[in-house]
Amino acid sequence: MITEISASLVTSTPDQIDASTNRALATLGQYLSIDRIQLLMFLNDLTMLRCTHEWIADDVPRAIDRLQTQRRDDYPWIFQRLSAGELIVIPDTRELPDEMAPERDDFLDHAIRSTMAVPMCLAGRVVGVLWLDRLNEPFDWPDEIIRGLKLVGEILANGLERMRAERALSESRQFAEAISESSPNVIYVIDVDDSLDFRVSYINRQVTSDFGHTPEEMLSLGNDVIQLIHPEDLPQIHKSLQVAVSAEKDQVIDVEFRVAHIDGGYRSFLTRNRVFRHDTNGFVRQIIGTAQDITDRSKAEEALHQHRDHLAHVARLGALGEMVAGVAHEIGQPLYSIVNFAKASQNILLTISDENVEPVRNWTQHILTSAARAGEIIHRLRDFGRRGGIKRIVNDPDAIIREAIALVNFAARRQQVKIELAGTAGECPVKVDRVQIQQVVVNLLQNALDATPRCDGNEGRVVVHSSCQEVAYIVDVVDEGIGLPSADLQIFQAFVTTKHHGLGMGLAICKTIVEDHGGRISAANNADRGATFRFTLPIAKDSV
Amino acid sequence: MTTDPTVFVVDDDEEARVSVCALVRSMGLPTKDFPSGEEFLAFYAAYDLRGCLVTDLRMLGMSGIDLQEKLSEMGSELPVIVLTAFARTPLTVRAMRNGAVTMLDKPYHEDDLWDAICKALALEEARRESRRRSEEIRQRLERLSPSEQQVLDLVVAGKPNKVIAKRLGVSLRTVENRRREVFTKMNAQSVAELVRLVIESERTD
Numbered sequence: 226m227i228t229e230i231s232a233s234l235v236t237s238t239p240d241q242i243d244a245s246t247n248r249a250l251a252t253l254g255q256y257l258s259i260d261r262i263q264l265l266m267f268l269n270d271l272t273m274l275r276c277t278h279e280w281i282a283d284d285v286p287r288a289i290d291r292l293q294t295q296r297r298d299d300y301p302w303i304f305q306r307l308s309a310g311e312l313i314v315i316p317d318t319r320e321l322p323d324e325m326a327p328e329r330d331d332f333l334d335h336a337i338r339s340t341m342a343v344p345m346c347l348a349g350r351v352v353g354v355l356w357l358d359r360l361n362e363p364f365d366w367p368d369e370i371i372r373g374l375k376l377v378g379e380i381l382a383n384g385l386e387r388m389r390a391e392r393a394l395s396e397s398r399q400f401a402e403a404i405s406e407s408s409p410n411v412i413y414v415i416d417v418d419d420s421l422d423f424r425v426s427y428i429n430r431q432v433t434s435d436f437g438h439t440p441e442e443m444l445s446l447g448n449d450v451i452q453l454i455h456p457e458d459l460p461q462i463h464k465s466l467q468v469a470v471s472a473e474k475d476q477v478i479d480v481e482f483r484v485a486h487i488d489g490g491y492r493s494f495l496t497r498n499r500v501f502r503h504d505t506n507g508f509v510r511q512i513i514g515t516a517q518d519i520t521d522r523s524k525a526e527e528a529l530h531q532h533r534d535h536l537a538h539v540a541r542l543g544a545l546g547e548m549v550a551g552v553a554h555e556i557g558q559p560l561y562s563i564v565n566f567a568k569a570s571q572n573i574l575l576t577i578s579d580e581n582v583e584p585v586r587n588w589t590q591h592i593l594t595s596a597a598r599a600g601e602i603i604h605r606l607r608d609f610g611r612r613g614g615i616k617r618i619v620n621d622p623d624a625i626i627r628e629a630i631a632l633v634n635f636a637a638r639r640q641q642v643k644i645e646l647a648g649t650a651g652e653c654p655v656k657v658d659r660v661q662i663q664q665v666v667v668n669l670l671q672n673a674l675d676a677t678p679r680c681d682g683n684e685g686r687v688v689v690h691s692s693c694q695e696v697a698y699i700v701d702v703v704d705e706g707i708g709l710p711s712a713d714l715q716i717f718q719a720f721v722t723t724k725h726h727g728l729g730m731g732l733a734i735c736k737t738i739v740e741d742h743g744g745r746i747s748a749a750n751n752a753d754r755g756a757t758f759r760f761t762l763p764i765a766k767d768s769v
Numbered sequence: 770m771t772t773d774p775t776v777f778v779v780d781d782d783e784e785a786r787v788s789v790c791a792l793v794r795s796m797g798l799p800t801k802d803f804p805s806g807e808e809f810l811a812f813y814a815a816y817d818l819r820g821c822l823v824t825d826l827r828m829l830g831m832s833g834i835d836l837q838e839k840l841s842e843m844g845s846e847l848p849v850i851v852l853t854a855f856a857r858t859p860l861t862v863r864a865m866r867n868g869a870v871t872m873l874d875k876p877y878h879e880d881d882l883w884d885a886i887c888k889a890l891a892l893e894e895a896r897r898e899s900r901r902r903s904e905e906i907r908q909r910l911e912r913l914s915p916s917e918q919q920v921l922d923l924v925v926a927g928k929p930n931k932v933i934a935k936r937l938g939v940s941l942r943t944v945e946n947r948r949r950e951v952f953t954k955m956n957a958q959s960v961a962e963l964v965r966l967v968i969e970s971e972r973t974d
Binding site: 554557558559560561562563564565566567568569570571572573593596597599600601603604 | 782784785787788789791792794795796852854874875876877878879880882883
């Protein structure tokens with residue numbers, strides 16, 4: 226019988242142990258023909274007993290519920306005996322002496338006539354009690370029962386202890402897992418082999434949202450897990466691993482790298498790694514780590530950098546604006562004199578009727594026209610430093626373009642380039658600042674001229690084309706020049722230039738002006754040769 | 770001593786100054802130029818100037834606005850054109866408060882400056898004419914005797930002859946005589962014209 230109990234207990238798993246224990250108690254009870262058998266465990270440093278299992282014969286009342294908190298203070302004699310590892314055998318409770326009156330009355334109150342308690346020991350320490358009751362009549366407990374029960378007690382204690390340990394282990398595992406799974410970061414364990422190859426041996430569920438792979442997929446990747454890492458970051462990881470293998474336990478190593486997300490694209494992670502286990506040779510075998518998705522942070526930092534650059538750019542533009550305003554003033558003074566002298570000369574020349582004077586009179590008019598244009602530019606330049614002062618009125622954009630072409634034509638002829646106005650939009654009201662848009666066209670034409678190679682004999686060509694679409698007026702400036710160097714070059718950014726002595730301001734100003742007007746500007750290389758610059762202007766809704 | 774209508778030019782930049790003079794002379798008007806506001810003021814004190822003043826705003830020493838304010842304090846009615854590199858709002862407001870001044874962004878269009886000068890000269894001419902006329906009316910008024918003056922005041926106030934006679938304690942006939950005298954001396958054809966003359970004489974007082 227003892228063998229049977231023992232075998233049943235040893236083979237039971239933690240969740241079966243309660244049933245096995247109950248079965249063992251039943252076997253014992255029936256075998257001994259007693260009324261009740263209980264298993265009580267010591268708690269709180271042997272100051273309390275709690276009944277954990279009970280078997281009862283038919284028609285015998287259960288006692289387990291009232292035996293949950295039996296205190297040493299209430300039953301000093303019993304506790305003293307049991308905690309010392311001594312048996313308690315009471316053939317007839319009525320015959321207990323008067324100094325044991327509390328125990329005697331307690332037994333008799335519950336109809337316990339005969340009782341026996343066997344302490345259960347584990348590694349020389351009392352952990353519990355097997356308690357047997359007979360109701361209604363006295364009983365002489367035979368010696369072999371007593372001996373047998375001692376053995377059973379030990380078996381039960383062992384089984385229960387094993388169960389407790391396993392439960393504790395499983396609980397701590399569950400605890401660790403619960404912590405790990407509730408973490409917003411990826412937590413992983415990496416196994417490292419001699420050749421520094423590594424594989425993931427544990428990873429929490431968070432990986433699914435961060436990497437797009439389930440933990441199972443990650444584990445099944447084995448050594449191929451390395452392929453998820455951005456190639457540029459691999460050298461850094463190998464360096465960190467080399468540090469790790471010679472690291473002390475608990476040393477922390479931070480590594481930042483990018484991991485391919487299943488959706489394509491990479492996300493940045495900051496990982497914090499701790500050496501978890503060395504082998505007997507002191508070689509690192511396991512690393513435990515956490516990975517935090519810092520993609521957004523990286524993006525924010527990147528944005529911050531860009532913002533800083535932009536601010537610096539704005540500051541430069543500000544300084545430039547002041548300088549330009551200063552220069553504009555300096556140039557304005559002599560220009561004012563030029564206008565007055567030219568007008569005075571013209572007035573005098575008008576009083577002379579001589580055909581030799583005729584062209585000079587015309588020239589004075591040219592001087593005045595040019596000066597007026599220079600004056601407008603100076604006014605605009607002055608506004609460059611302080612915004613505003615720009616007059617937007619409904620304009621005929623084709624007229625603006627014709628004027629702009631007229632302004633550049635002289636330079637174009639000198640460079641043997643012909644500027645053609647091919648196709649015009651016709652009626653297309655746009656609300657713009659005439660001079661500003663003219664400046665855009667002049668800048669684009671000037672660039673087109675500069676891009677057109679000078680070859681003797683062959684005349685270059687720049688074609689301006691305008692069209693009026695539903696919501697926008699579109700202007701294309703098409704050249705047959707050298708084209709744009711690279712699609713990546715941000716030609717519309719200030720200080721970016723492809724010219725030998727370019728300031729890199731022309732296109733930046735064009736972009737600012739066009740976008741200020743609610744339009745867009747773009748550039749692309751033509752299929753055959755040269756480039757096309759296009760800008761759009763929104764059509765005025767309430768054209769007056 | 771009164772000069773012919775002249776454009777006075779004040780600018781510390783010689784080229785600019787000479788260019789304005791060239792422009793004005795080419796239009797057939799005399800000019801006189803000064804390299805500073807101080808020098809112009811010294812000249813102004815000695816003569817009754819006709820014409821207008823063209824001055825730069827920013828100059829070494831006295832600024833164009835300072836010059837205009839000084840002239841205004843001295844009771845000058847000379848129209849002033851102040852040329853600015855560009856009209857800064859506070860200065861413009863200050864200048865406008867003083868009146869009789871045109872702020873002009875240094876013009877690069879051929880006609881702008883000449884137009885401004887013509888307007889200033891026309892303004893000056895109109896003022897001079899109105900001053901001349903009120904002076905003339907005042908002289909006519911001075912020819913009236915004190916009793917005629919009384920009748921004039923009551924006629925202008927819209928009183929009928931009977932009321933005037935009663936108010937002054939004279940006969941209706943006497944009132945009619947004095948009234949006829951007033952119309953003759955004032956060279957007026959109607960009560961309405963008389964009223965206008967009186968108002969014109971008061972305007973420039």
